[in-house]
Amino acid sequence: RKGNATKEQIRLHNLVQQLPRAIIIGVRKGGTRALLEMLNLHPAVVKASQEIHFFDNDKNYARGIDWYRGKMPFSLPHQITIEKSPAYFITEEVPERIFKMNSSIKLLIIVREPTTRAVSDYTQVLEGKERKNKTYHKFESLAIDANTCEVNTKYKAVRTSIYTKHLERWLKYFPVEQFHIVDGDRLITDPLPELQLVERFLNLPSRISQYNLYFNATRGFFCLRFNIVFNKCLAGSKGRIHPEVDLSVVTKLQRFFHPFNQKFYQITGRTFNWP
Ligand code: A3P
Numbered sequence: 001r002k003g004n005a006t007k008e009q010i011r012l013h014n015l016v017q018q019l020p021r022a023i024i025i026g027v028r029k030g031g032t033r034a035l036l037e038m039l040n041l042h043p044a045v046v047k048a049s050q051e052i053h054f055f056d057n058d059k060n061y062a063r064g065i066d067w068y069r070g071k072m073p074f075s076l077p078h079q080i081t082i083e084k085s086p087a088y089f090i091t092e093e094v095p096e097r098i099f100k101m102n103s104s105i106k107l108l109i110i111v112r113e114p115t116t117r118a119v120s121d122y123t124q125v126l127e128g129k130e131r132k133n134k135t136y137h138k139f140e141s142l143a144i145d146a147n148t149c150e151v152n153t154k155y156k157a158v159r160t161s162i163y164t165k166h167l168e169r170w171l172k173y174f175p176v177e178q179f180h181i182v183d184g185d186r187l188i189t190d191p192l193p194e195l196q197l198v199e200r201f202l203n204l205p206s207r208i209s210q211y212n213l214y215f216n217a218t219r220g221f222f223c224l225r226f227n228i229v230f231n232k233c234l235a236g237s238k239g240r241i242h243p244e245v246d247l248s249v250v251t252k253l254q255r256f257f258h259p260f261n262q263k264f265y266q267i268t269g270r271t272f273n274w275p
Pocket of ligand 1: 027028029030031032033034086120187188221222223234237238239240241
């Protein structure tokens with residue numbers, strides 16, 4: 001188990017807090033938590049457990065790079081630290097700020113079929129409202145403009161799923177080779193091949209194996225096995241049941257995302273079977 005280091009361990013093993021050499025920059029609801037936790041199975045990877053929100057939050061950013069480093073876990077010098085903050089992907093200022101820290105950093109983006117992602121995003125917000133006993137709009141009324149009957153591009157869950165628009169902003173700073181796109185739909189159904197592609201992208205030896213991942217039928221998801229005594233599934237908030245969405249709205253959204261998806265495939269060189 002890779003837990004928190006004790007003071008004794010820090011001194012004995014010369015543990016250090018290192019700036020991340022790779023960041024999962026998004027996409028919200030793409031499977032960012034699952035990706036981080038699964039990569040953490042690798043002995044050369046150390047994760048920052050919390051979302052740090054250093055680059056997207058002006059107040060945090062003003063605290064400076066040493067504050068950021070201080071949020072990182074202790075690790076051995078050869079290990080690589082990874083953090084995830086999905087808001088990075090869609091926040092205007094972030095690419096330039098990350099570039100200023102490390103222009104050769106590796107950037108991971110995990111995506112899902114855009115309409116599914118939008119519904120997942122909605123479901124998370126809905127759950128937050130329900131917890132506060134508030135009522136909330138139906139997904140259909142947020143995603144479709146009542147006057148024009150067209151897709152409402154002002155709705156954040158729609159905008160976040162226009163992956164190419166966001167990526168294009170990042171490409172003003174980083175070459176496309178510095179990004180790796182993870183298929184979030186496949187990470188759900190068959191995670192190992194996706195993780196092996198990431199290992200290769202990070203120049204790590206292939207160390208995550210089928211042993212580390214087992215399907216938990218009760219949970220309906222893959223869970224993580226670190227070793228003979230320690231395994232875990234993600235929190236119950238990962239893998240929510242989505243509300244049923246009117247089929248005509250789903251189709252409208254899929255048609256809307258289609259040209260943006262084509263552009264995304266073209267730029268990234270990774271094609272998905274999205275409708
Ligand atoms: P849903 O709640 O829509 O099913 P994020 O961590 O970026 O918020 O993404 C959450 C999504 O991760 C969940 O979306 C879930 O489908 C997906 N996921 C992928 N692998 C998972 C796993 N092994 N356990 C739980 N959720 C997983």
